[in-house]
Amino acid sequence: MSQSASSTLFALVDVNNFYVSCERVFNPGLENRPVVVLSNNDGCAVARSNEVKALGVKMGAPWFQLKELADRHGIVALSSNYALYADMSSRVVSLLRDYYSPHIEVYSIDESFLGLNDLKPLWPDFTAMGQSMRQRIRQWTGLPVCVGIGATKTLAKLANHIAKKNPRFNGVCDLSSTTQAETDRLFDAIDAGEVWGVGRRIRAHLQAAGIRTVKDLRDTPPSWLRSRFGVVMERTGNELQGLSCLALEEVSPPRKQIISSRSFGQPVHALSDLSEVLAGHASHAAEKLRSQNGVCHAIHVFIHTNPYQKQDRQYSNSIVIPLPNASADTRLLVRAALFGLKKIYRPGYAYKKTGVMLMDIGEAQTAQGSLLLEHGSGKRAEGLMKAMDALNLRFGRNTVSVFSSSAPKPWAMRREAMSPCYTTRWAEVPVAYSR
DNA sequence: TCTGGGGTCCTAGGACCC
DNA sequence: TCTGGGGTCCTAGGACCC
Secondary structure, X not given: OOOOOOOOOEEEEEEOOHHHHXXXXXXXXXXXXXXXXXXXXXXXXXXXXXXXHHOOOOOOOEHHHOHHHHHHHOOEEEEOOHHHHHHHHHHHHHHHHHHOOOOEEEXXXXXXXXXXXXXXXXXXXXXXXXXXXXXHHHHHHOOOEEEEEEOOHHHHHHHHHHHHHOHXXXXXXXXXXXXXXXXXXXXXXXXXXXXXXXXXXXXXXXHHOOOOEHHHHHOOOHHHHHHHHOHHHHHHHHHHOOOOOOOOOOXXXXXXXXXXXXXEEEEXXXXXXXXXXXXXXXXXXXXXXXXXXXXXXXXEXXXXXXXXXXXXXXXXXXXXXXXXXXXXXXXXXXXXXXXXXXXHOOXXXXXXXXXXXXXXXXXXXXXXXXXXXXXXXXXXXXXXXXXXXXXXXXXOOOEEEEEEEOOOOHHHOOXXXXXXXXXXXXEEEEOOOOO
16 A cells, blocks of 8 residues: 655645536537537436436447437437547646646546645635636636545545536535535435445445445445455445555556457357457557557457347357567457457357457667567558657658568467568668657 | 475455446 | 457466476
């Protein structure tokens, strides 16, 4: 457990109903109307306006089940536009970083933690800071946010929840400045399931043990939580008591796995159709892998029919294709994925979803002052430049070595039976590259 | 044939998050 | 129940090693 010796203070800034709020910025006519944003294929509601939440619509509710309710209440349903949301998100992050704290952890597309430890001299109180954030972000992006402040990340999350639910807080709750009696009153009114890290299962177990509110949970000995649920819940208990166990992660660690998958709107039957989609997934995943300068040692391919259509014949399968030479090469990964798909494909089924997962991710080699970058067709030089930029490198009077590998088909080999890869350098091109 | 103590690696499954 | 697409961490158990 990592815990800091000095007292800590965190803020959690969270955009209200993020996707819906983004849509409203560009279509003010949606203001004060019930709005949902739907997932891929318009399958389920992944964002709901307050008006829709008030109608009892749950997160992830299937849209087809809401049709009647939607007709009755005039719910506006929008398909999602992730490019827009990502752009809006980065605007909010920039404002927070530039105007409030350089110590920022971008936790998700609509949430950021800020480290406030160094900021005490700058603000009369942090509630004022929170209000300033709300005002500035609203003015410059059009988005509504709430701010929660606490001695630990878990408490900041909880404070944010309180700020959202209780109008009297006007969108900002600072749990580091509330009295013990006030805190107790607030915590006693919140279900333990609202705490960060308490999901459906653990909530049920807690209830059975008579632990119903956040106050109950906070007053439960962390040692008991550990014996009952493990180290993660013990940490949650400590954090609720104000002992900071989770540090601010200002630089996001590289992904350990990368998934690209999608459900089909219509069932897909033919191998050729699946291959086309899967090639796209592999190429997309490879691109994400290269963007973190990574290489992977294996690719996992999966496919399945619609598990909700119980009356249909079901089939699901997956396969892991080891790569003897770790790579982020698009063509290699696409070929491996298609090879795997052929292995697991069975004709006669209505396929609903397929995808790939890149596994065993490591860093691309940068030994001996050289940068090894395998890259898919037509983009080698471009990719190399990008990678060098990312590493803050530049060429002087150096050369670019172009090579081809004579490795046998990777999927023909098992991990424990790897044969050597013979590399032929077939051209050295002198380049000068500076930025 | 029975018996010790310690370790690593891998996988599957379960829990959680947005 | 006509239903998203990403991720993380922890634990238990088995295979295998000295």
